[in-house]
Amino acid sequence: MNLVSLETPCLVLDKKKVRANITKMQEHLKDLDVPLRPHGKTVKNIDILKMALSRQAQGITVSTVKEAEYNFKNGIRDIIYAVGIVPIKLNRIISLQEQGAHIVLILDSKQQAEHVAEKAREAGTRIPVLIEIDSDGHRSGLAPDDPFIAELGRIIEEEDGISLRGVLTHAGESYHCKSVEEIKMLSVKERDHAVQAAESLRSCGLASPVVSVGSTPTAVFAEDLTGVTEVRAGVFMFYDLVMSGLGVCSVDEIALSVLASVIGHQKDRSWIIIDAGWTALSKDRGTAEQTIDQGFGLVCDIEGRVIPDLLVSEVNQEHGIIIRRGGGTIEWDRFPVGTKVRVLPNHACATSEMHERYTVVDAGSEVTDIIPRIRGW
């Protein structure tokens, strides 16, 4: 079967590119002597995630309890649930643990530590946790120099039902960097802050066997990860236009695209209308703040070759509008009604989240597989 005979819109994954992206990251981290703990939040498919786990001793990272359950059911035991824990989710965490999962939680407050400890004691178990460190002011976590890190460490160690495994940080601001130099500096900062936080635990006699960092940009540009015990990254398997805009990958390395059909033309306005709107592409405008704004995505032919200067400039629920960058005219003969194009996404996580399956190609347009993708919590 070829993409040409598929209904649209649908999500296409180029497995050859995924394989190359994974190998490249694995080799890079091997050079730095730090294991990869792939993040499953982008892929949400066990086969692809296992590709990223190959040759790695470590487990995985997830962003939802549902991912943890799904990946555990499919044979992965070692899991970090990398979103601050709330009491309402602990029953499912404990159930996973009882089934044999080694699941680690993250937190940054005494309240959370007490909730986890209390629930674990009720269940007669002990739950390992990492203290979340905020290395870049991006969202959750304690500042790396916050004296409360050591205090929280002690609280955790003193409570029954909870045990301290170390520290974790995520340099999410790396998605908003303006240059490779800036990403490199943030990568150093992410490492330094994680190591500093771990040291503040150790200096109080607390153990911190885990020093976990990770974002795709900081991982790619890391040059020295001394003191770090694992790198979490997820987007690198697929890459996207935000990543290529950052200089983290080339456009050719982007493995994900949305297959769409031309449904009409507005020749007066030089618009091609396709049947991929925000339900297929997502509303992510991650490249809007970059030097080159890619609209809602770059347009490729059915083989995945970029068509120079064509991009999706606007989306409605089920419609996308393709224009030529700079307002040039379109070669109408090339895009009759029914023509199929592929749109490269701004943000692979957001675009893939709109779909329930991947149509897999191994380069080109021949379909080799259709694999599921989970959603929800």
Place this chain on the structure above:
Amino acid sequence: MNLVSLETPCLVLDKKKVRANITKMQEHLKDLDVPLRPHGKTVKNIDILKMALSRQAQGITVSTVKEAEYNFKNGIRDIIYAVGIVPIKLNRIISLQEQGAHIVLILDSKQQAEHVAEKAREAGTRIPVLIEIDSDGHRSGLAPDDPFIAELGRIIEEEDGISLRGVLTHAGESYHCKSVEEIKMLSVKERDHAVQAAESLRSCGLASPVVSVGSTPTAVFAEDLTGVTEVRAGVFMFYDLVMSGLGVCSVDEIALSVLASVIGHQKDRSWIIIDAGWTALSKDRGTAEQTIDQGFGLVCDIEGRVIPDLLVSEVNQEHGIIIRRGGGTIEWDRFPVGTKVRVLPNHACATSEMHERYTVVDAGSEVTDIIPRIRGW
């Protein structure tokens, strides 16, 4: 069961508000003597859609073939698929027709008409179509004064396998109006352009029994729909912050919200962190262009009462950041870890698309039902 005991994030629907919103629209259109053909693209649930169909003689509108299949299977026969048709989707359309659906397509080109006719002839059937009119430069359709409307009408009438039912337009630009007066003017324009296009068919001896218009804003502010035979609207069942920003509804009428839990605080930055990111809220920033930018949504307590000035200012995949508008401080005691809040969405269609089910309340926070929501194509 109460919302307080639910896992988060999840999508909450206040059925009392839905009922009131539907009744209000039905009565308004009854006053204007035009039937409602509700659009199923927002709800994607048969029970809610049937509430909107009650006391209406007409059928429904859908934005995907999957919605058509789902609603037909659940007893609705009369369906307009309101996205320009491409050949690849015709097999499923014809299959629906063979099962007894009265399904009407839309198109705006000779190519599409020929594709539909050819496929229908092969299947030994005839497919009814509407010519799409572009009343406001928003996306697809022929300009209302385009002489090609009549020519396309003739092409359709002369082809075996396809039959002309009339014209359809959608004033999508109404979502971007800056005042109620502007919406009222667009509502008049939408009607006039649809009627003008129908007249251009009739003046050539072609029938146009259907003159279909619709968007929630133009429907709400329509004062005279003479010549129009049906109004399509969908968002009005739920409403959202974009609609309240337009003056189409009040914030209190918004029936949809996302239930989230507080997972942490960044007191230095006056941030509350919740477990609803863009996977739960969507990346829609529809209010960004309005007078009052609501960020990624307004924050309510668990009963659905707006907490003045709290809004979600930023989202990551599974994290949302709540701030006080204008940067004021937060009453921290009110929001300990685990506290539940409800976030009103910018765009009901986009936020509900991120979920697989609705948790239904009938005002307040007592759960009365959990109902599914379909996705995909």
